[in-house]
Amino acid sequence: MSPVVVLVGPPGSGKTTIGELLAERLGVAFRDTDADVEATAGRSVSEIFTEDGEPVFRAMEERAVAAALAEHDGVLALGGGAVLSAETRRRLAGHPVVFLNVGLAEGVRRTGLSTARPLLAGVNPRATFRTLLEARLPLYREVASVEVTTDERSPDEVADSVLAGLSGCGG
Numbered sequence: 560m561s562p563v564v565v566l567v568g569p570p571g572s573g574k575t576t577i578g579e580l581l582a583e584r585l586g587v588a589f590r591d592t593d594a595d596v597e598a599t600a601g602r603s604v605s606e607i608f609t610e611d612g613e614p615v616f617r618a619m620e621e622r623a624v625a626a627a628l629a630e631h632d633g634v635l636a637l638g639g640g641a642v643l644s645a646e647t648r649r650r651l652a653g654h655p656v657v658f659l660n661v662g663l664a665e666g667v668r669r670t671g672l673s674t675a676r677p678l679l680a681g682v683n684p685r686a687t688f689r690t691l692l693e694a695r696l697p698l699y700r701e702v703a704s705v706e707v708t709t710d711e712r713s714p715d716e717v718a719d720s721v722l723a724g725l726s727g728c729g730g
């Protein structure tokens with residue numbers, strides 16, 4: 560059992576939005592590792608960050624990704640920082656991974672609509688987002704075989720590109 564597609568990308572790139580859309584179109588189940596971690600912990604991602612700190616969340620996330628890759632055969636969205644784990648990057652090898660990219664301005668705009676992202680809750684979300692993108696772009700690209708730009712494109716257009724990209728690489 561293995562996911563038909565795994566979505567990675569920064570916060571606000573649309574992993575959850577596009578993932579749900581793709582699952583609906585393909586007639587398969589959608590799974591999101593952020594939701595898996597929350598269900599296992601019985602707490603929100605924000606609460607885990609606040610009460611236990613980021614390293615504890617990352618360890619829970621690593622286990623959630625490993626379980627989902629082994630158990631889920633639908634569309635899988637990973638948390639935005641899941642690729643920070645070398646173990647997770649190694650586990651993603653051989654899976655059809657799509658990197659949903661978003662530019663700094665649009666990423667800040669989209670995530671600014673919500674307070675549910677503990678890493679971006681500080682005084683300067685734009686600077687934090689820039690640092691995060693710089694550190695992670697090589698990691699998203701390392702694990703993904705397809706990269707899709709999401710700026711100025713509707714969720715439906717992004718979903719079209721994901722499916723076209725996957726068929727183009729034999730997935």
Ligand SMILES: Nc1ncnc2c1ncn2[C@@H]1O[C@H](COP(=O)(O)OP(=O)(O)OP(=O)(O)O)[C@@H](O)[C@H]1O
Pocket residue numbers: 568569570571572573574575576577593638639669670672676709712713714717
């Ligand atoms: N292509 C798009 N065009 C416009 N808005 C979008 C697009 N994709 C997602 N959004 C909006 O951006 C916000 C963030 O999207 P979403 O929650 O799907 O991102 P995410 O990648 O799952 O983020 P996180 O890593 O925090 O879970 C939502 O309000 C969503 O409606």
Ligand SMILES: O=C(O)C1=C[C@@H](O)[C@@H](O)[C@H](O)C1
Pocket residue numbers: 569570593604637638639640641675676677678
């Ligand atoms: O980009 C990140 O590091 C995160 C993204 C979200 O999906 C959550 O996993 C959490 O808020 C951390």
Ligand SMILES: [Mg+2]
Pocket residue numbers: 574575576591593636
């Ligand atoms: Mg999400």
